[in-house]
Amino acid sequence: MYDIVIIGAGVIGCAIAYELAKYQLDVLVLEKESDVCSGTSKANSGIVHAGYDAKPATLKAKFNVDGAKRIPILSELLAFDYKNCGSLVLNFSEEGKETIQKLYEQGIQNGVEGLKILSKEEVLSMEPNVSDHVVSALYAPSAGIVCPFGMTIAFAENAADNGVKFIFDTPVETIEKKENGFLINGIYASKMIINAAGVKADFIHSLLEEPRFKIQARKGEYILLDHSASHLCSHTLFQLPSEYGKGVLITQTVHENLLVGPTAQDIDDKEGIDTTTDGLEQIQEKAKITIKDIPFSQTITSFAGLRARGNTGDFVIEESMDNWIDVACIESPGLTSAPSIASYVKEIVVDHFDPSLKEPYIARRKGFVNTKTLSDSQWNDLIQKDPRYGKIVCRCESISEGQIVDACSRSIPARSVDGIKRRVRAGMGRCQGGFCLPKVMEILVKQYGLDWKDVHKSNPESGYIIQKIKEGMKDDGT
Amino acid sequence: MEHKQLLIIGGGPAGLAAAIEAKKNGVDDLLILERDACLGGILNQCIHNGFGLHTFHEELTGPEYAKRYIDQVNEHSIPYRLNTMVLSIDDQKNVRFISEQGIEVIQAQAIILAMGCRERPRGALNIPGFRGAGIYSAGTAQKLVNLDGFLPGKDVVILGSGDIGLIMARRMTLEGAKVHAVAEIMPYSSGLKRNIVQCLEDYHIPLFLEHTIVKILGKDRVEGVVLAKVDQDRKPILGTEKEYACDTILFSCGLIPENELSAQAKLEMDPITKGAIVSDSLQTSVDGIFACGNVLHVHDLVDFVSQEASLAGKKAAEYVLGDLKKSQDFVSIEPKGKTRYVIPSKIDLKNGKEDVVVRFRVGSVIQDGAIQVYIDGKKIVRFPRRIMAPGEMETITLKREWLSSNPSSIWIESE
Numbered sequence: 001m002y003d004i005v006i007i008g009a010g011v012i013g014c015a016i017a018y019e020l021a022k023y024q025l026d027v028l029v030l031e032k033e034s035d036v037c038s039g040t041s042k043a044n045s046g047i048v049h050a051g052y053d054a055k056p057a058t059l060k061a062k063f064n065v066d067g068a069k070r071i072p073i074l075s076e077l078l079a080f081d082y083k084n085c086g087s088l089v090l091n092f093s094e095e096g097k098e099t100i101q102k103l104y105e106q107g108i109q110n111g112v113e114g115l116k117i118l119s120k121e122e123v124l125s126m127e128p129n130v131s132d133h134v135v136s137a138l139y140a141p142s143a144g145i146v147c148p149f150g151m152t153i154a155f156a157e158n159a160a161d162n163g164v165k166f167i168f169d170t171p172v173e174t175i176e177k178k179e180n181g182f183l184i185n186g187i188y189a190s191k192m193i194i195n196a197a198g199v200k201a202d203f204i205h206s207l208l209e210e211p212r213f214k215i216q217a218r219k220g221e222y223i224l225l226d227h228s229a230s231h232l233c234s235h236t237l238f239q240l241p242s243e244y245g246k247g248v249l250i251t252q253t254v255h256e257n258l259l260v261g262p263t264a265q266d267i268d269d270k271e272g273i274d275t276t277t278d279g280l281e282q283i284q285e286k287a288k289i290t291i292k293d294i295p296f297s298q299t300i301t302s303f304a305g306l307r308a309r310g311n312t313g314d315f316v317i318e319e320s321m322d323n324w325i326d327v328a329c330i331e332s333p334g335l336t337s338a339p340s341i342a343s344y345v346k347e348i349v350v351d352h353f354d355p356s357l358k359e360p361y362i363a364r365r366k367g368f369v370n371t372k373t374l375s376d377s378q379w380n381d382l383i384q385k386d387p388r389y390g391k392i393v394c395r396c397e398s399i400s401e402g403q404i405v406d407a408c409s410r411s412i413p414a415r416s417v418d419g420i421k422r423r424v425r426a427g428m429g430r431c432q433g434g435f436c437l438p439k440v441m442e443i444l445v446k447q448y449g450l451d452w453k454d455v456h457k458s459n460p461e462s463g464y465i466i467q468k469i470k471e472g473m474k475d476d477g478t
Numbered sequence: 479m480e481h482k483q484l485l486i487i488g489g490g491p492a493g494l495a496a497a498i499e500a501k502k503n504g505v506d507d508l509l510i511l512e513r514d515a516c517l518g519g520i521l522n523q524c525i526h527n528g529f530g531l532h533t534f535h536e537e538l539t540g541p542e543y544a545k546r547y548i549d550q551v552n553e554h555s556i557p558y559r560l561n562t563m564v565l566s567i568d569d570q571k572n573v574r575f576i577s578e579q580g581i582e583v584i585q586a587q588a589i590i591l592a593m594g595c596r597e598r599p600r601g602a603l604n605i606p607g608f609r610g611a612g613i614y615s616a617g618t619a620q621k622l623v624n625l626d627g628f629l630p631g632k633d634v635v636i637l638g639s640g641d642i643g644l645i646m647a648r649r650m651t652l653e654g655a656k657v658h659a660v661a662e663i664m665p666y667s668s669g670l671k672r673n674i675v676q677c678l679e680d681y682h683i684p685l686f687l688e689h690t691i692v693k694i695l696g697k698d699r700v701e702g703v704v705l706a707k708v709d710q711d712r713k714p715i716l717g718t719e720k721e722y723a724c725d726t727i728l729f730s731c732g733l734i735p736e737n738e739l740s741a742q743a744k745l746e747m748d749p750i751t752k753g754a755i756v757s758d759s760l761q762t763s764v765d766g767i768f769a770c771g772n773v774l775h776v777h778d779l780v781d782f783v784s785q786e787a788s789l790a791g792k793k794a795a796e797y798v799l800g801d802l803k804k805s806q807d808f809v810s811i812e813p814k815g816k817t818r819y820v821i822p823s824k825i826d827l828k829n830g831k832e833d834v835v836v837r838f839r840v841g842s843v844i845q846d847g848a849i850q851v852y853i854d855g856k857k858i859v860r861f862p863r864r865i866m867a868p869g870e871m872e873t874i875t876l877k878r879e880w881l882s883s884n885p886s887s888i889w890i891e892s893e
Contacts, residue, residue: 223604228741271697274608277714301601303609380580387578392563395513398576432599434615438622452628457611461698464611465628466725469653 001181002028003353005190007172007204009033010041011152011335012327013196015342017159017166018078022346023355027164028188029156032171034459035419036412037152039198041335042422043273043305044220045262046148046253047236049333050087050140052107052115059315061110063337063344068142070339071151078158079367080150081254087143087236088123090290091136096240100138103240107140114141129232129291143236147254148335149422150368153412155342158365160411162358169460172197175207181323192323192352194345199270199308201328205320213316213329217270217306220262221279226298226430229258237290248286250294255425260287260294266309273304300430307331317341319348368424369403393443394436396429401443408447415448417441418458437464480584483798484508485573487564487739488592490519491780492771492787494547496590499791501554505798509584510551510558511575517551517558518544519594520617521780523624526645528672532781543780567743569764588766588794591740591754592787595733595772597642603731605637607694607703616642616730620649629653631726635703636660637691639667639674641778641869643730648677650728657681658722661689661705663712666843668732668869670778691727692719700725733776743767750819751775758825758834759793759802760786768794775821775837778871782837789835803829809881814852814891816840818868825876827884834876840866840892849874852889853881866892 004020006013009031020027033039048071054060075082091100100117107115116139123130123137160166167188176183181191197204205211230252239247246264253259263279280302287294310316310329315337320326325348327341334341349355369389371379382402383390389402407414407423414420417427417440426440427433433440441455441464452465484505486493489512497510516522521529524540531537534546551558562577571586597615612631614622620642622628632655636643639662647657660678665688667674678685686705692714693704707718735753737745745754746763753774754762761768770790771783796802807828811820818841825834844866851858851874858880866872874890 224601273697274693275606277606277692280604280606296604299602299604300599302604302606376574376581379576383576383578383580390576390578390580391561392513392576395563398563398565400576430599430602431596431615432601434597434599434618437614437618438626442626452626457698459698462611463699464630465622466631467629469623469627469629471629473654 002026002188002190004028004192004194004349005030005182005184005188006194006196008196008198008201009036009156009166010039010196010198011037011148011155011338012330012341013194014152014155014159015338016194016196016327016345017164018155019342019346020349021159021162021164022358022361023350023353024358025349025353025355027159028190029164029166030170030172030184030188031166031168034168034416034456035414036156036166037149037422038458040305040308041148041152043222043303044148044335045222045249045251045259046145047087047249047251047336048082048144048146049336050107050115050143051110051112051333052103052138052140054110054333056106056109059317060333060337063315063340064333065111067333067337067340068144071144071146071336074339075146077363078154078365080154081147081370082144083254084142084144085235085252086139086141087238088118088127089138089238089240090123090130090134091240092131092133092289093135093242096242097136099240100136103138107138112140112142115139127233127235127237130237131290131292145236145251145254146335151338153423154365154367156412157410158362161362161365166412172204172207177208192325192349194325194327196327198330199306201308201326205326205328208321208324211320211326211328214311215329216309216311217267217272218309218331219265219267219272219279219304219306221275221283221302221304222259222261223280223283223296223299223302225258225260225295226300227256229295229298230256232258232291232294239286239290247289248283250287250290255428257300262305270306273306275302275304279304301432315341317344323352368407371398371400371403393439394426394429396431397425399424399426404440404443405447408444415444416456416458417444420444480582482507482509482584482586484588484590484794485584485586486510486590486592487573488512488519488594488773489514489517489558490592490594490771491521491544491547491783492594492773493519493590493592494544494551495784495787496592496770496791496794497556498547498550498554499788500590500795501556503792503795505795508556510556511562511564512558512560513563515561517548517560523617523621525624526649529780532779533784547784564739567739569744571766588768588797590790590794591767591769591773592771593736593739593773595735595776597729598732598734600729603729605691605694607691608697610696610699612696612700612726613694614726614728616640616646616728619728620646623649623653629655631655631724633658633724634726634728635705635722635724636728636730638662638729638731639669639685640730640732641669641673643728644669644673644677646728646730647683648681651681651683655726657683658724659684659686659705661686661691663688663690663708666867666869670869690714694727700727703727733772735773735776737773740769740773748819748823751821756822757808758822758830760790760822761793761797765804766797775819778869782871782873785835786837805829809885809888811836811888811890813838814889815893816842816844817890817892820890825881825888827881831878833878835873836876836890837871837873838890839868839871841868843867844892847893850891850893851876852891854883854885854887
């Protein structure tokens with residue numbers, strides 16, 4: 001019997017696991033996919049929002065502003081990539097000035113520090129590539145960018161380092177209410193359930209009773225450009241919502257790519273993470289308003305993610321049934337809010353269980369080696385200890401075999417090609433795995449003693465290899 | 479810091495030929511840096527034949543062709559390092575590279591860039607749909623089949639009619655897969671005519687010109703693909719969509735020279751070829767840095783890569799030995815008409831001695847046309863061509879004596 005089962009290993013589930021791992025509690029995270037960070041958490045803007053967007057006195061406002069303060073500290077402690085780059089909401093019309101003012105005031109009310117309204121000249125001196133149609137902007141120096149995979153994996157690894165159990169490839173199909181808790185899939189007994197199931201949190205809740213909230217999947221498509229385009233802007237550039245719609249953002253990522261998106265399209269299929277002709281065109285059209293000449297010829301990939309848009313207008317974080325906590329409708333600014341939401345959920349749990357603090361507790365996590373930030377002598381030290389750090393597998397991102405093997409050797413190990421890509425960026429560069437895919441597959445084969453047919457892109461349905469060549473062929477060639 | 483007379487970056491066909499020629503011309507202190515585990519580059523996975531017709535007058539496979547050069551490298555005792563990748567080059571010709579021995583820096587008197595090219599991936603083409611397993615660049619599939627010995631799928635659709643895609647259509651068919659269609663967005667194939675015949679027509683594989691993929695189906699593994707016809711602006715025409723069930727999609731939509739190092743060395747680049755701008759000695763805008771092979775511009779035939787690389791090797795040797803004088807006296811060669819680019823794009827009038835081999839591509843198919851050379855506005859020569867196509871590189875030779883008047887302009891016009 002577990003004390004707590006968390007359903008969903010996205011950023012919310014993993015952040016909660018991280019918080020609960022500080023206590024003497026038996027915690028299990030159940031995930032339907034084969035890795036953490038496989039749903040909404042893997043495909044979003046990666047922005048640490050400052051917190052002026054949310055209506056005052058909402059959970060979104062509260063957790064956003066607090067989360068934005070926690071992430072820089074956590075990024076040190078848990079070693080994930082974060083950069084405080086600041087953001088600009090760009091206004092391209094006279095009428096927009098009023099909205100900028102409102103956003104500014106809303107930000108002040110929400111407790112956002114350092115907000116400033118900038119003139120056209122000030123904007124252009126900070127971001128010379130911005131279209132000279134810009135009229136004014138709201139500058140939020142506290143905004144930043146974070147690696148969504150990096151942050152989620154960091155939470156999960158630290159939680160696992162401190163004893164939280166993760167079980168993958170396990171969709172929750174049944175939940176029974178028992179006398180002293182719940183029974184999930186007829187196997188996993190738990191005193192308490194935390195529902196962090198992302199776009200499917202309403203479905204999970206409905207396994208027991210109809211929830212008060214409904215979740216609409218809202219697709220957001222993105223285009224990612226090569227490093228060579230990242231110099232185009234240094235702050236995250238939002239567009240002020242206008243007659244042209246909500247607008248798209250342009251930002252550097254923490255790994256110095258340029259990210260443009262997202263679109264916003266409500267869809268019925270909660271697995272519908274395909275990109276669309278219209279979506280990709282829309283992004284390119286809308287982005288032109290911010291920066292005229294974006295070199296879309298340097299696109300390296302495009303992708304889509306689903307936001308969990310709730311019908312209540314706010315996050316739903318509550319003990320909706322006895323010993324059942326919903327953490328649902330976590331759309332933007334969900335990534336930013338995750339650490340703060342997790343801390344809030346922890347308080348509810350602590351009230352219930354009154355647990356002792358865990359001892360010994362591992363507070364820090366050793367991050368993945370990032371060769372981009374290593375000096376040559378540090379890199380040489382690594383190679384001396386393990387020559388595989390000198391054997392480059394992914395040439396575009398200069399990722400070595402040593403880094404890939406490390407990603408497979410952690411408390412939440414990478415077990416798939418995507419798992420490796422999200423942890424250490426092999427295959428994340430301009431050739432998109434064209435050269436390194438077979439080599440990464442070979443390392444997985446070696447590392448886990450797999451047959452090549454059992455190497456997956458992500459989950460067990462996503463194998464690469466059908467058979468050996470000539471397999472099943474007789475000696476006479478038939 | 480360690481010094482070398484000549485560093486060759488890349489041990490594929492270009493790097494090998496360049497190194498051999500440099501050595502033959504008197505450079506002894508040279509080194510080839512190769513990132514893969516063996517010399518030969520992409521030839522190692524090209525197990526089909528058709529290589530070497532121009533150079534050796536026989537049909538070799540890729541590995542056989544590579545071996546002829548690797549043997550010469552060994553005969554000449556040219557040193558090379560494997561599993562060694564160059565991380566950076568600066569304009570002082572400091573080359574920083576990594577291997578299992580660690581990170582090292584060598585200051586080179588001359589450098590030959592021979593890094594080859596990469597395939598344009600699906601992501602760079604903005605092809606919409608899911609991103610499951612089963613989507614490969616044609617060359618990646620080629621490696622899986624030919625070097626690793628695995629079949630990535632049984633029902634295949636190929637986008638792009640580049641040569642690797644055509645070769646893989648045949649290869650997958652021979653391995654028991656069914657290739658349902660090859661779609662090409664342009665009205666003509668970007669591959670060699672002989673590959674269209676030998677790899678598609680001989681196997682009854684349909685080629686759909688002016689078609690593209692409008693959707694990839696299958697969240698985890700490819701389940702199908704939707705093709706549509708495109709209009710003159712290469713936009714899909716509504717109502718022409720047709721779905722094909724398949725488990726694999728190969729992309730053969732162009733090759734891109736791997737010039738990230740060249741950018742670090744601050745070489746002047748040609749926006750059309752995506753390679754360096756070079757003179758008739760294949761020297762780039764930085765003194766002592768030469769470029770050849772697919773990193774300079776993408777070739778169709780390895781024979782021409784070897785020829786070009788030999789010249790780079792010879793000229794680099796002249797540079798190292800002080801025989802290649804610095805010159806300001808260049809005349810540029812301009813592409814005119816349907817000529818898209820020319821390599822080299824300038825000729826040294828003062829120091830150059832040899833005839834100049836000019837390679838280029840045309841931008842669209844030309845029937846019963848000609849290549850005409852204008853020097854100072856005057857037509858000097860006309861090479862008639864029954865057919866020219868973007869998929870086939872053109873080569874002409876400019877006689878040195880045509881340049882004796884120290885011209886101020888040269889145009890290469892294809893019409």
